[in-house]
Amino acid sequence: MKRQTLAFLLVFAATLSVQAQLFEKIDPSLTGVSFRNEIIESDSFNVLVDFYAYNGGGVGLGDLDGDGLLDLVLTSTSNGIRYYRNMGAWKFEDVTASHGLAIEGRGINTGVLIADLNSDGRLDVYVCRRYDANRLFINNGNGTFIDRSEGSALAVRSFSTMATVLDYDRDGDLDVFLVNSGEPRRKGYLNPGVPRILDTV
Numbered sequence: 001m002k003r004q005t006l007a008f009l010l011v012f013a014a015t016l017s018v019q020a021q022l023f024e025k026i027d028p029s030l031t032g033v034s035f036r037n038e039i040i041e042s043d044s045f046n047v048l049v050d051f052y053a054y055n056g057g058g059v060g061l062g063d064l065d066g067d068g069l070l071d072l073v074l075t076s077t078s079n080g081i082r083y084y085r086n087m088g089a090w091k092f093e094d095v096t097a098s099h100g101l102a103i104e105g106r107g108i109n110t111g112v113l114i115a116d117l118n119s120d121g122r123l124d125v126y127v128c129r130r131y132d133a134n135r136l137f138i139n140n141g142n143g144t145f146i147d148r149s150e151g152s153a154l155a156v157r158s159f160s161t162m163a164t165v166l167d168y169d170r171d172g173d174l175d176v177f178l179v180n181s182g183e184p185r186r187k188g189y190l191n192p193g194v195p196r197i198l199d200t201v
């Protein structure tokens with residue numbers, strides 16, 4: 001019995017050892033991804049006045065420029081968003097400002113959705129926000145973006161937490177489902193199709 005127990009422990013330890021090797025932490029000084037989700041508290045913004053103050057940011061992955069490598073979009077509570085282009089070999093370049101994905105002004109960023117929202121074959125970016133409208137960025141086709149929030153039905157002011165997509169009406173394009181901490185708590189947005197997507201989604 002003791003031998004069986006010892007054998008079990010050895011196998012268990014070996015399994016843990018193998019599992020421990022599955023991931024390796026790569027230092028931000030090597031990857032270039034130094035962005036942090038900072039939550040800057042104040043008298044007017046803290047968990048006592050906003051129950052969702054610690055909701056956190058989001059992580060989006062997708063090949064935004066079509067070079068075959070997954071690019072990275074990170075959002076944060078108090079210090080904006082970042083768009084990191086994947087350069088290969090675990091190197092990333094911050095192209096947020098040069099590629100049209102910066103968000104200025106008030107508001108808190110929460111989840112980020114990466115999906116082809118206008119059905120042109122290129123991934124678009126949708127950022128959920130609190131204290132401001134959600135933002136819709138359409139891919140120009142080369143990994144640069146244009147802010148098409150204004151006039152879009154997706155510029156929702158409902159303290160959104162996260163969005164996801166599904167073809168709810170089975171018409172071949174992606175519709176959006178939003179989860180909010182404000183009202184309405186949940187809501188779906190049907191995509192009317194390519195010709196109208198930039199005006200109303």
Ligand SMILES: [Ca+2]
Binds near residue numbers: 066067071
């Ligand atoms: Ca890429």
Ligand SMILES: [Ca+2]
Binds near residue numbers: 118122138139
């Ligand atoms: Ca698109």
Ligand SMILES: [Ca+2]
Binds near residue numbers: 171173
């Ligand atoms: Ca649809």
